[in-house]
Amino acid sequence: MAPRDDSLYYEKRGKKLVSTVGLHYYTNREQYMISGNEWLKGKRCDDDLGGLWRIHDRVYDLGSFIRKHPGGPEWIQMTKGTDITEAFEAHHIKGVAEQLLSRYFVKEATTPRISPFKFNDKGFYRTLKRRIAEELPHVPKYVAQQSKLLADIIMSTYLLLFIIAASCENYYIGILAGYFLTLTVNISHNFIHQKDNFRMYYLDLSMMSSREFRVSHVLSHHLFPNTIHDLEISMYEPILYIMPQTKSFLEKSLSWLYALLLFPTLSIKAYFSTLIQERKIDIRTFIPWIPLLLTLIIARSEFLETIKMFFWIISWGSLTFHLIGKTAAHHHPEIFHDGDAARPSEELDFGVHQLDAVSDRPNIRGSLILVLTNFGDHALHHLFPTLDHSILDYLYPTFLKTCIDFGVEWKLHSSGELLGGAVKHLVREPRTTPPQSLKRKTL
Known part of the structure; x- marks a missing residue:
């Protein structure tokens, strides 16, 4: 499929939103408050694979593998008709999946990949992945159980606080319940990346x-x-423009006010948008209402008051979740965003880009509960998202050695610096200097 003429879009919207890393402006990108379903539709349209799956320069038919996929069928079902190179590389560390691909091979791809990211065998990411694969057998097996236990305790605390807040009609306890809902959501993030699990x-x-x-x-x-x-x-536009681009004075000065007004409603909006767009009712449709039903059954609370408390708690949870998520790792003037001067195309290693686009917080390191509930160890998590967060702390020696070997910077900012940096980022202009490689060690 031929690339779109994006100049018409920029002229129409009055925004200078250009991909300096060389990505095409994908179909449906111009939609306001775009959903995941629309994003997938746009990707299928642009990748143009006719119901097949692409990995690097080969095309596969994984239809018969959907039910066999160890990570669960949903991953393969959702990505049908798309280029899954990045997902395949990041989600498979040990090299087992590569051995299975030949069974599902259909043909060689006839067009270049739309994505500019490289996976050279001797590059940073592939080298790091091999080294991490060698290190994983030495990680204690019990550590992942700690994440599961913490997740169950925090989720149970949220349910208890919800019931107490609703039965006592105490909106202060409701705020606390909203915070524990945020912790529950944040810790579930660890498990969403993994194979299907409850x-x-x-x-x-x-x-x-x-x-x-x-x-x-x-x-x-x-x-x-x-x-x-x-x-x-893109999901926050047009209320909040996160990319560095031409913004009006109003957009620059009031962006975070817009965000604070927007964030409490996003979870509620997400629920009804998903329900309307997908027109599908499954177990996910009923899960949000479990605390409300438990309260009505156990505490015999008044229905209308319980509903009011439900949306009060959801709103506070949505606010704190989005505040933490938007200031945790990715938005700071020193962090690369599309529109900034980019590395030369030959340097666009997948792993190097991940580190260009993320910063870690040293004050979150070392505490599993802080890491799980505040998106800690973020660089390693971006590089190897399917690994449980409890494992990541064991991988730092290998990770840091590889960064030194390849001259790749691991950025560090405190939580306060990232919070303030996120606000400064919203008003900055695109950077004219690309990310710099450090002096590389001779391998």
């Missing part, structure tokens, strides 16, 4: 859809962070 549904308690999150966060944001293909940036 803890991924903890996110649905917020009224956001875990399926939608797998698209907007896992398939879009994680694979194309801080680019025009990152749905977690």
Whole structure:
């Protein structure tokens, strides 16, 4: 499919939104408050694979593999008709999946990939992946159980606080319940990246859809962070423009006020939008209402008051979730965003771009509960998203050695610096200097 003429779009909207990394402006990108389902439709249209799956320069028919996929059928079903190169590389570390692909091979691709990101065998990401694969057998097996236990405790605390707040009609306790709902959603993020499991549904308690999150966060944001293909940036437009671009004085000065007014409603909006657009009722449809039903059954609370408390808690949870998410790792004047001067195309290694688009917080390191509930160890998580967060702390020596070997910068900012930096980022102009490689060690 021929690239679109994007100049018409920029002239029409009056925004200078250009992909400096070389991504095409994808179909449906101009939609306001775009959903994950629309993002997938746009990707299918642009990748133009006729119901097949592309990995690098080969095309496969994975239809018969959907039910056999160890990670669960949803991943393969959702990505039908798209180029899944980035997802395949990031989600498979040990090399087992590559051995299975030959069974499903259909043909060689006849067009170049739309994505500019490289996976050279001797490049940074592939080298790091091999080293991490060698390190994983030495990680203690019990550590992942800690994440599961913490997730269950925090989710149970949220349910208890909800019942107490609703039965006592105490809106202060409701605010606390909203905060624990945020912690529940944040910790469920660890499990949404993994193979199908019941803890991924903890996110649905917020009224956001875990399926939608797998698209907007896992398939879009994680694979194309801080680019025009990152749905977690475009989904806020036109109320909040996160990309560095031409903005009016009003947009620059009042962006965060817009955000604070928008964030409390996003979870509620996500629930009804998903229900209307997909027209599908499944287990995810009913999960958000479990706390309300428990309260009505156990505490015999008044229905109308319980409904009011339900939306009060959801709104506070939505506000704190989006505030933490938007200031945790990706938005700071020193972090690359599409529109800034980019690296030369030959340097666009997938792993290098991930590190260009993320910053870690040293004050979050070392505490599993802080890491799980505040999106910690974010660089390693972006590089290897399917690994449980409890494992990541064991991988730093290998990660840092590889960064030194390849001269790749690992950015660090405190939580306060990222919070203030997120506000400064909204008013900045595109940077004219590309990310710099450090002095590379001779291998």
